[in-house]
Amino acid sequence: MRGRGQPRTLSSSEKVTEAGSAAGQDMRVLVGGVGYRFLRDNALGVYISDSFAGRVSNGVEVEDLGYHPIGFTQNLQDRPTYDRIILVAAIARGREPGTVKAYRWDHELPPAEEIQDRVSESVTGVISLDNLLIVTEAFGAFPEDVWVVEVEPADESWGDGFSPEIQARLPEIEETVWNLTKP
Amino acid sequence: MCFKNLPIEFDSAGNATLKPGAADPYLYTETPVQTPIEDDPEKMRELLERNGHVRRVDFDPVTRVAGALAFHTVVDLDNREVLETASMATLFRGYEIILQGRDPRDAIFISSRACGVCGGVHANASALAIEMAFGISPPPMGVVARNLLQAIEYLYDHPIHLSLLAGPDFSEPAMRDTNPEIWEKALSTRVKGRATHGYEFMSEIMTDLTPLTGKLYLEGLHYTRVAREAYVLIGGKFPHPQTVVPGGVSTTIDTSDLNEIMLRMVQYFDYGRKTIAIWNDICDFFYEVNPKYRDIGTRPKSMLEPGQWDDPYAYDGTYENADDWARERWAPPGVIVDGELVTTSVKMLNAGVEEFVEHAFYEEWVGTTGGPSGSYPFPTDPSGNPLSPYHPWNKQTIPKPGGTSWKEKYSWSTAPRWDRQAMETGAYARIWAAAQAPEFSHARFIEPTGKSLKVDLPKAELPNDLVEWKVPETWGAFERNRGRAYCIMYTAAIAYDNLLIAYDLLRKGGPDARMSVPYKVPKDHRIGVGLWSAGRGYLTHHLEMDNGVLENYQILTPSTWMASPKDPFGNPGPYEEAVMATPLLENYEKPEDFKGIDVLRALRSFDPCMPCTTHIHTDERTISREVVTCACGAEGNHAH
Numbered sequence: 001m002r003g004r005g006q007p008r009t010l011s012s013s014e015k016v017t018e019a020g021s022a023a024g025q026d027m028r029v030l031v032g033g034v035g036y037r038f039l040r041d042n043a044l045g046v047y048i049s050d051s052f053a054g055r056v057s058n059g060v061e062v063e064d065l066g067y068h069p070i071g072f073t074q075n076l077q078d079r080p081t082y083d084r085i086i087l088v089a090a091i092a093r094g095r096e097p098g099t100v101k102a103y104r105w106d107h108e109l110p111p112a113e114e115i116q117d118r119v120s121e122s123v124t125g126v127i128s129l130d131n132l133l134i135v136t137e138a139f140g141a142f143p144e145d146v147w148v149v150e151v152e153p154a155d156e157s158w159g160d161g162f163s164p165e166i167q168a169r170l171p172e173i174e175e176t177v178w179n180l181t182k183p
Numbered sequence: 184m185c186f187k188n189l190p191i192e193f194d195s196a197g198n199a200t201l202k203p204g205a206a207d208p209y210l211y212t213e214t215p216v217q218t219p220i221e222d223d224p225e226k227m228r229e230l231l232e233r234n235g236h237v238r239r240v241d242f243d244p245v246t247r248v249a250g251a252l253a254f255h256t257v258v259d260l261d262n263r264e265v266l267e268t269a270s271m272a273t274l275f276r277g278y279e280i281i282l283q284g285r286d287p288r289d290a291i292f293i294s295s296r297a298c299g300v301c302g303g304v305h306a307n308a309s310a311l312a313i314e315m316a317f318g319i320s321p322p323p324m325g326v327v328a329r330n331l332l333q334a335i336e337y338l339y340d341h342p343i344h345l346s347l348l349a350g351p352d353f354s355e356p357a358m359r360d361t362n363p364e365i366w367e368k369a370l371s372t373r374v375k376g377r378a379t380h381g382y383e384f385m386s387e388i389m390t391d392l393t394p395l396t397g398k399l400y401l402e403g404l405h406y407t408r409v410a411r412e413a414y415v416l417i418g419g420k421f422p423h424p425q426t427v428v429p430g431g432v433s434t435t436i437d438t439s440d441l442n443e444i445m446l447r448m449v450q451y452f453d454y455g456r457k458t459i460a461i462w463n464d465i466c467d468f469f470y471e472v473n474p475k476y477r478d479i480g481t482r483p484k485s486m487l488e489p490g491q492w493d494d495p496y497a498y499d500g501t502y503e504n505a506d507d508w509a510r511e512r513w514a515p516p517g518v519i520v521d522g523e524l525v526t527t528s529v530k531m532l533n534a535g536v537e538e539f540v541e542h543a544f545y546e547e548w549v550g551t552t553g554g555p556s557g558s559y560p561f562p563t564d565p566s567g568n569p570l571s572p573y574h575p576w577n578k579q580t581i582p583k584p585g586g587t588s589w590k591e592k593y594s595w596s597t598a599p600r601w602d603r604q605a606m607e608t609g610a611y612a613r614i615w616a617a618a619q620a621p622e623f624s625h626a627r628f629i630e631p632t633g634k635s636l637k638v639d640l641p642k643a644e645l646p647n648d649l650v651e652w653k654v655p656e657t658w659g660a661f662e663r664n665r666g667r668a669y670c671i672m673y674t675a676a677i678a679y680d681n682l683l684i685a686y687d688l689l690r691k692g693g694p695d696a697r698m699s700v701p702y703k704v705p706k707d708h709r710i711g712v713g714l715w716s717a718g719r720g721y722l723t724h725h726l727e728m729d730n731g732v733l734e735n736y737q738i739l740t741p742s743t744w745m746a747s748p749k750d751p752f753g754n755p756g757p758y759e760e761a762v763m764a765t766p767l768l769e770n771y772e773k774p775e776d777f778k779g780i781d782v783l784r785a786l787r788s789f790d791p792c793m794p795c796t797t798h799i800h801t802d803e804r805t806i807s808r809e810v811v812t813c814a815c816g817a818e819g820n821h822a823h
Contacts, residue, residue: 038296068299071421074408116351116394123343123407124792125299125422138395158281 325431346403376460431699480660480785517616608720611666
C-alpha cells in the first residue's frame with residue numbers, strides 16, 4: 001500500500017496548481033485536523049482546525065478530527081457527501097523535521113488483517129492519520145477527492161506550543177491547506 | 184477478618200489496627216524470582232537445541248487490545264504447556280508527574296486523557312477525589328447525570344470488547360486457521376439461543392464474528408455509535424467529557440435530553456439479550472468440544488471491585504461515611520478471595536492496596552523519599568485505618584528506565600496487590616460482588632441472590648426474558664467473556680433506573696434537580712480518593728493537595744492490576760498466572776504452525792487496556808510506532 005510511509009508528494013506550489021486556485025465555491029469541502037492537543041507538534045492538526053474555524057464559510061467546513069476514525073466514518077455516513085476532504089496532521093516518517101508534503105489520497109488499502117488491526121486501534125482510542133485514512137476508506141466513507149497535508153514533527157513530547165521547525169512553517173502550512181479548499 | 188497477610192487486626196468493635204509488636208510491620212523480605220530460562224542464555228540455547236518443541240514465543244504487541252502490551256512466553260509444544268510468562272507494559276504513562284503542581288480541577292480533564300477508550304471514568308474518579316478533598320458533593324441530579332455517563336460509557340465499551348477485540352478469536356477464519364476440526368463440528372452443532380439471536384448453527388455465529396465483514400462485528404461497531412450519541416447529550420464530548428466538574432456536572436438536562444438518551448439506551452435491552460445468548464452458546468460449545476477449554480486463562484477466583492454508580496441520596500463525598508455510601512451503589516464494593524466475598528468495606532479495600540516496583544521501571548520510594556517506612560506521610564487513612572508505606576497515598580512515581588531483565592525489571596506497570604495477593608478486576612468482578620452483596624438497595628430491575636444476579640428489564644422487541652448470571656464454578660477466559668456479556672444488560676438496567684430517577688427529579692424540580700454545587704478551592708492541606716471503576720474494573724485516583732495545588736496524584740487502573748509483573752514475594756501478575764495455566768489446545772503439527780490462539784484468548788479475556796504508545800518488537804525486527812490515544816470526537820449539539 002502506498003498511502004502509508006511513502007506518500008506520493010507534491011511541493012506546495014505544484015499542489016496549488018493541481019488543486020486550482022480560483023475563488024468561488026459551489027462545492028462542499030471539509031478541512032479536518034488530526035492530532036492531539038497536548039503533544040506539541042502532534043497538535044498541528046487541531047491547531048489548524050482551531051485557526052480555520054473563523055474562516056468557515058462559502059462551502060468550507062472545519063472539524064477537529066482528534067477522535068477515532070470509526071466515529072468519523074459514521075459521522076461522514078450521516079452527512080451529505082463532501083466534494084473534497086482535506087486532512088492535516090503531523091506524522092513522523094523519518095523526514096527532515098518541518099517537511100511539508102501534500103498529496104492526493106490514492107484510496108489504496110492494506111491487507112484485511114492490517115485493516116482489522118487499525119479498526120481495533122481506532123475503537124480503543126488511537127489517533128493517527130494512517131488509521132483515519134485506512135479505516136474511513138475501508139468502510140467506504142470517503143469521497144473521491146481526498147487530500148492530505150502532512151508535516152514531519154520535531155517534538156511530540158507532552159506540552160503546549162510547537163517546535164521551532166514547525167512554528168516557522170505554520171504560515172506555509174496554513175496557506176497550503178487554504179489553497180486546497182479552492183475548486 | 185479480611186486480611187491474611189497484612190499486619191492488620193480488628194478489635195472487638197471492628198476497628199482496624201496494626202498488630203502490636205512489630206517495629207516495621209509492613210517490612211518484607213524479597214523473594215528472588217527463580218532465574219528465568221530467558222535470563223540464562225546458555226541454558227536457553229541448550230534447552231532449545233535439545234528440545235525442538237520448546238519455543239520462545241513473544242506476542243509483541245498483543246494486538247486487539249487497547250494500547251501497549253507485550254507478552255513473553257516460553258512454551259513446550261509437545262506437552263502443550265506454557266513454561267514461562269512475563270507481562271510487559273511497554274509505556275510510561277506519567278500522568279502522575281504531569282499533574283503535580285496543577286490546580287486540582289485540571290485533573291478531571293487531564294487524567295481523562297489517560298485512556299482513549301474510557302476517559303470519562305477517569306473524569307468521574309477524579310471528580311470524586313476532588314470532592315472528598317474539597318468537602319463537597321453534588322446534588323442528586325448531578326450524581327444521576329454522572330451515573331448515566333458512566334453507564335453509557337460501558338455500553339460503548341463492552342460491545343467493543345466482545346465484538347471487535349475478543350470476538351474475532353472465535354470467528355470462522357480463526358477457527359479454520361487454528362482448530363479446523365472444531366470448525367467442522369460447529370457446522371453441524373445446533374445452538375440453544377436461536378429464539379433470541381436467530382442463529383441455528385454454531386458455525387453461523389462464528390462466521391458473523393468475522394472481522395470487517397461479519398454481522399456481529401459490524402453490529403458491535405454500530406452500537407459504539409449509539410452509545411456515543413447518547414453520551415454527548417450530557418458529556419458534550421466522548422470519551423473525554425467536558426462537563427464533569429467538582430460538585431456535579433456543568434450542563435443542564437431537560438426532558439428532551441432524557442428522551443434522546445432513552446431512545447438510544449433501550450436499544451441495548453435487546454442487544455444485551457442477544458449478546459448473552461451468543462456468549463452462552465460459545466461457552467457451551469467449546470466446553471462440550473473439549474472440557475479443557477474451561478482452563479484457558481484460569482487463575483484463582485480472586486478479584487476486587489471498588490463499586491460505582493452512587494446513590495444520589497447517599498453519596499456525601501466524605502471518607503468518613505465512605506463505607507455507607509459505597510454500599511448503596513448500584514455496583515457495591517467487594518473483595519473476593521478464592522471465590523469468597525471477604526469484605527464489602529471500601530475502606531478495607533483501600534487499606535489493603537499496595538504497589539510494588541521490584542520488577543517495574545521505577546525507583547523504590549519507601550525509605551528513600553519519605554524516610555524509613557515507619558515515618559511515611561500517611562500511616563493511616565482519615566478514619567484511622569492502617570495504611571502501608573506502599574499505599575497509593577504514600578506512593579511517589581519515580582521513573583527509572585532501563586534494560587529489560589526478566590529477573591529484575593521488565594515492565595512499566597507496577598505490581599499492585601491487595602493483602603499482598605494478585606487480584607484481577609473487571610466487569611465480571613462487578614456482577615460477582617453485586618451477586619453476593621449482603622444488602623442491595625436498587626432492586627427495581629436487579630436482584631442479587633448470593634449465587635447469581637438477575638436482571639429483569641422491560642420488553643423491547645425480543646421477549647422480556649429475565650436474564651440470570653450465575654457465579655461460575657470454574658474460572659477462566661470463557662467465563663470472563665460470558666460475564667462481560669451479562670454486564671451489558673446489567674449496565675442497561677442501571678442506566679434505565681437512573682433515567683427514571685432523572686425524569687422524576689425533573690418533574691419535582693427544586694434543589695435536588697440542580698446539577699452542581701458552588702465551591703471554593705481550599706488552600707490548606709487536603710487528601711482525597713476517588714474509589715471508582717472503569718469498564719475493565721478497579722479504578723482509583725488518590726490525591727494530596729496543599730496551597731491550592733496538587734502535591735501528589737496517583738492513578739491506579741484495572742490493567743495495572745492485571746498486567747502486573749511479579750511481586751516481591753515471587754508471585755506472578757494475573758496475566759502471567761492465567762497464561763501459565765493455559766493448556767495449548769490449538770491444532771498444530773509443526774512448531775512453526777503455532778499461532779498461540781489460546782494464549783491470546785486468555786489475555787484478551789481480561790480486556791487489557793494499556794494506552795498510549797506502542798513499541799513493536801518481533802523476532803529480529805524492531806518497529807517503533809508512536810500512537811496516541813484520545814477519542815474525544817463526538818460532540819453534542821447541546822445548547823442551553
